[in-house]
Amino acid sequence: MQKSNDEVHWRRTTNLMLTHLAVWAFFGYIVHMFVKPLNQIIIPVLNFPLGFYMAAQGSLIAFVAILFVFAYQQDKIDREHGVAEDD
């Protein structure tokens, strides 16, 4: 049986959500579990220890990027399935 347009739309939406959730978990938690080894690496020129930098700036930049990318991708999915709002 052919899946309805709505079902496909929701499956793609769910997958997109899970993908971004995984990226979020990586930058929110996983990378900080390795703070001690990462602190051994000093970013050239700026002189930040990498572990500290990730918690202070790196992850934050990643979060902002996730949100803009997600807004763009979700809108694209909505348009392809004809469920986006009129402009």
Place this chain on the structure above:
Amino acid sequence: MATQTAAASSDFIRNLGRLYGTYTGGFIAFVVLLALLEQAGVPNRVLGYLFVFFTLLVYAVIGVMTRTAQISEYYVAGRRVPAFYNGMATAADWMSAASFVGMAGTLFLLGYDGLAWVLGWTGGYVLVSLLVGPYLRKFGAYTVPDFMAFRFGGTFARFLAVVVLVCCSFTYVTAQVYGTGIIASRFLGMQFEVAVFVGLSGILLCSMLGGMRAVTWTQIAQYIVLIIAYLTPIIILSTRKYGIPIPELTYGQALQEITAREGQMLQQNLAVLCTATNCPPGSLKHHIEPFFNYSPLNFFGIILCMMVGTASLPHILMRYFTTPSVREARVSVAWSLFFIFLLYFSAPAYAAFSKLEVYTNIIGRNLADIRPWMFTWGEIGLIQVCGKNAASVDAVIAACKAIAGHPGVVRLQDFVINTDVIVLSTPEIAGLPYVISGLVAAGGLAAALSTADGLLLAIANALSHDIYYNMITPLRPAARYTVIGTIVGVAVLAIGVFATGASPVYGLPWNWLLLGGMAVILLGVAPFWAGATSVAKRLIVARVLLLFVAVAAAATASTRPSDILAMVGWAFSLAMAGNFPALVMGIWWKRATTAGAIAGIIAGFGLCIAYLVITRYFPAFGVEYLGMTSLYNPATGRPLIPDLAKAMAAPNAWEMWPPLAHPLANKVGWFDLNNINCGLLGAPLGFLVIIVVSLFTKAPSAEMQALVDEIRKPRGRTVLEEKTT
């Protein structure tokens, strides 16, 4: 008439860029003008007053100009706020006195571990956008309890959601009003309790008349002030020190200098290193080393609770009800985080520069040539050296002489600084004119006011829209009067109990004045009540309640509950445990049933609040009956209470509602879990209960499942509109 208003308002939306551009220019011109006045010899105190009163005036003018008597304008600003500006308003809504004044100080004290707060208070927006916000926008609610009531079968779910909302928002707003009081008292030299009420009147002027609409446009104005105020001093400091006006890049150098200086201080016996075997108070914890202040469990716990709490806090979620479309709601979340990010990624720079200044120019100095900036703060007890307020060189020398074997230079363990000082003192450390200090004060005030506005509005909306309009009005008259009577009775009793315990200000029994004032307001409203339309009644109720909640918050704040950061943390954990499972399951799992959600909210929220109240206020009960044990010191791994049996046998162990200094309070728990992280217990339990109970109850009706499908598709009118037409 209606079309005229619509045309005028779309004009207004189109001109937003120019309006706020002019406003920003005007604000900068105002700062320059004050700088010139300072050069002309106007005293600092006067400059401080000008700053605070001028900015308050501007917010009040915006508040009055955007007043409204339309329901949808009052609750959701007419759903016309563009993504970019809603992002700015959300950022101001979000960033409180705790962020503006407290964050850098926390990072100063905790070093790397403090970054848990930075991460936790930013990453949550990803969850808002992925899981909750856009769907609630499509649903078309006025408040978060609206959604709960619709999805989970009506009045009881609505009531639970209101309880959760009031608990977390009230905890939060108390901390904000407290912050307003600190800033106003420090810069205007007012008595703290008076300052609280002055700040409060500023808050009320903005939000009383225009609801969400007024709050939105003032919050944007407040964001502009707060971000200019936060970045200016540190940009100047960075330029002076390293020649580059981007502090976020240059503080890497400062971190390296701090690490080098830490080693030097240890070598010269100026500090004691905190190690696993010996970590006395005041000992040195390396700035970039993790897990000396929080154990890894609590570090990641704070991150998770703050993030999930973000996606559950009603005053944040309701900001995304105001955008014109679901698409704009998503973009708006991204802009929100961008504007928040501008402040949060600068806070660690404040901490690093301040720490370097303290380590190089105070620690290791001869007592006689300590840098004078610290005496201003020492005078009011915010900096202590050798256990005494560092009010002057002589005071410091006398205090240190009293310590046996003191070497005559300041050691790290001699130096205690209140975290609020870090941001507020940076202009003085950098040797900037007073006008910059005034700017920082205005920024801190803007941060506290904007958050308090949003929170008060969330509470008042829930009480007026959810409790009054949706729960009380539909009742039969007899039942209605019983309910209203009971509520008023309990409120009067609560205020009465509080009033007898509070202290007078300037010799006035101000709590009785407050009660009298409330009575006058009620009597003043009464004559209009009978003749008012139902819409007018709803707005009258909203405004009167706003006033009452605000006064209650100010009253609580003026009793000075301690530790703002912990209170804010509690608010997030409570929101997480109470709202998150039900919201997410309601949207993402069609099978979630009314019984499941209600049981889940009660179990999750109940566990979280019980853990919090027991560990804070009834620790002995927890130890005796619930198997709680002492929390551990993260640096040494030893229990905070070395001998629990002895502490339990002490006469004060069972004291009721003990102060923070109580030997057991906040120091016991399960699994070494700090009570800030009670959401970590509550939310998983909430999810589990929702799933299990839902599977044991009958699936939601096909109609309900179809409506959930509607929420998932951006196209079309909001679900609530569909239902009512």
